[in-house]
Amino acid sequence: MKSNALPEGxxxxxxxxxxxxxxxxxxxxxxxxxxxxxxxxxRPFNFGDNGRLKLDTLYQIPIDQxxxxxxxxxxxxxxxxxxxxxxxxxxxxxxxxxxPFAFSNHINRLRVDTNSVIPAYFQYHLRYxxxxxxxxxxxxxxxxxxGYTVNKLAEQMIFLPSLExxxxxxxxxxxxxxxxxxxxxxxxxxxxxxxxxxxxxxxEMYQKYSIFLTSFDEFISESCNGFGERPNGVEAGxxxxxxxxxSSGQVDYSNARRGNVAWELQQKYKLNSDxxxxxxxxxSMDFIGKCIxxxxxxxxxxxxxxxxIRIRVNDEFIPEFVKIWCETPFIRRYMxxxxxxxxxxxxxxxxxxxxxxxxxxxxxxQKIVIEYYKRLNSEFKQLNSMIYFQFNAINQLPASILxxxxxxxxINS
Numbered sequence: 001m002k003s004n005a006l007p008e009g010x011x012x013x014x015x016x017x018x019x020x021x022x023x024x025x026x027x028x029x030x031x032x033x034x035x036x037x038x039x040x041x042x043r044p045f046n047f048g049d050n051g052r053l054k055l056d057t058l059y060q061i062p063i064d065q066x067x068x069x070x071x072x073x074x075x076x077x078x079x080x081x082x083x084x085x086x087x088x089x090x091x092x093x094x095x096x097x098x099x100p101f102a103f104s105n106h107i108n109r110l111r112v113d114t115n116s117v118i119p120a121y122f123q124y125h126l127r128y129x130x131x132x133x134x135x136x137x138x139x140x141x142x143x144x145x146x147g148y149t150v151n152k153l154a155e156q157m158i159f160l161p162s163l164e165x166x167x168x169x170x171x172x173x174x175x176x177x178x179x180x181x182x183x184x185x186x187x188x189x190x191x192x193x194x195x196x197x198x199x200x201x202x203x204e205m206y207q208k209y210s211i212f213l214t215s216f217d218e219f220i221s222e223s224c225n226g227f228g229e230r231p232n233g234v235e236a237g238x239x240x241x242x243x244x245x246x247s248s249g250q251v252d253y254s255n256a257r258r259g260n261v262a263w264e265l266q267q268k269y270k271l272n273s274d275x276x277x278x279x280x281x282x283x284s285m286d287f288i289g290k291c292i293x294x295x296x297x298x299x300x301x302x303x304x305x306x307x308x309i310r311i312r313v314n315d316e317f318i319p320e321f322v323k324i325w326c327e328t329p330f331i332r333r334y335m336x337x338x339x340x341x342x343x344x345x346x347x348x349x350x351x352x353x354x355x356x357x358x359x360x361x362x363x364x365x366q367k368i369v370i371e372y373y374k375r376l377n378s379e380f381k382q383l384n385s386m387i388y389f390q391f392n393a394i395n396q397l398p399a400s401i402l403x404x405x406x407x408x409x410x411i412n413s
Contacts, residue, residue, distance in 0.1 A: 014154065019112055024108055039066045090139070251292065277291070288335055289331075
């Protein structure tokens with residue numbers, strides 16, 4: 001244990017000396033949930049990054065499964081997430097008022113000795129430990145999950161100034177964190193304005209050209225579902241694109257897979273520059289029917305799997321115009337409405353694409369739309385990039401602030 005000289009009135013204690021009550025949550029299967037008139041059971045997704053409860057999604061369980069005399073929350077309780085992914089295990093939150101809530105077995109409720117530690121100070125210290133990845137480095141790891149027990153937490157040390165100084169620290173941190181939340185909201189508002197600029201253009205595009213609508217099959221020269229075989233482990237051969245490689249709206253080769261594909265099949269499923277790729281199967285409305293324009297950026301064959309559909313258009317259409325049209329809210333809604341559902345997956349087929357409404361406009365108009373959209377998209381990307389870096393910088397502030405308060409005493413490795 002390393003420590004600088006402690007200021008007068010300060011001391012280091014084991015966390016076990018501060019916890020006067022600890023209650024573990026209990027498991028409850030998803031299929032026992034009720035829609036109303038139940039008892040709220042908190043889950044790890046109710047932990048906000050700001051150390052407070054997130055109440056946007058609440059699960060309810062039958063009241064007869066809960067001992068309501070035991071399972072409730074009061075102001076000053078701390079909730080600790082004992083099981084989650086490596087990145088999220090050890091998150092904590094401070095309860096701001098009374099709630100008739102239970103909590104899952106992945107959560108512990110902690111109550112501390114307020115004669116020794118202010119609950120908010122204690123939770124800020126836990127938040128500091130999480131941000132500094134103490135829990136990530138010291139958790140027990142399973143496949144896809146990690147655990148950090150309260151017993152292990154109890155063995156860790158905490159620096160305690162006097163209660164008076166703890167209160168001053170909490171007030172300072174509360175004020176700084178409130179400013180950060182305000183900055184986040186402002187940054188999110190800027191992002192929303194940025195998104196609305198592009199959305200407004202797409203809506204205007206639909207309104208302007210919807211009087212010229214006809215069926216897309218009039219302009220399709222070829223359509224084809226993708227390659228159905230899956231690679232057997234790591235294989236050599238050409239890249240075979242999957243949904244994960246195109247879900248961003250562009251082709252991403254960073255984690256692309258390859259397959260041993262016969263030459264004649266390579267010729268059938270090879271993508272050419274300006275081919276249109278549509279996502280055929282997905283579990284999300286945001287991705288089903290999404291259109292990607294393929295650009296031959298790498299000097300090797302690229303194929304596509306059977307979760308995707310390849311469309312080639314005739315000379316009456318510029319493929320990039322089709323891609324832009326497919327981003328309009330009208331077409332996104334069309335894809336969602338036409339998708340069939342099976343085993344939780346949404347599916348479209350080539351018939352849906354054949355019947356897709358699209359404006360029959362001259363290529364000169366298509367070029368004007370494309371050029372305007374390129375300029376708009378360039379401005380959109382620059383603005384979003386600026387907002388991203390701004391938001392990222394804001395997200396780094398809590399770590400910096402908490403490190404300034406707690407980092408001077410390196411008491412837990």
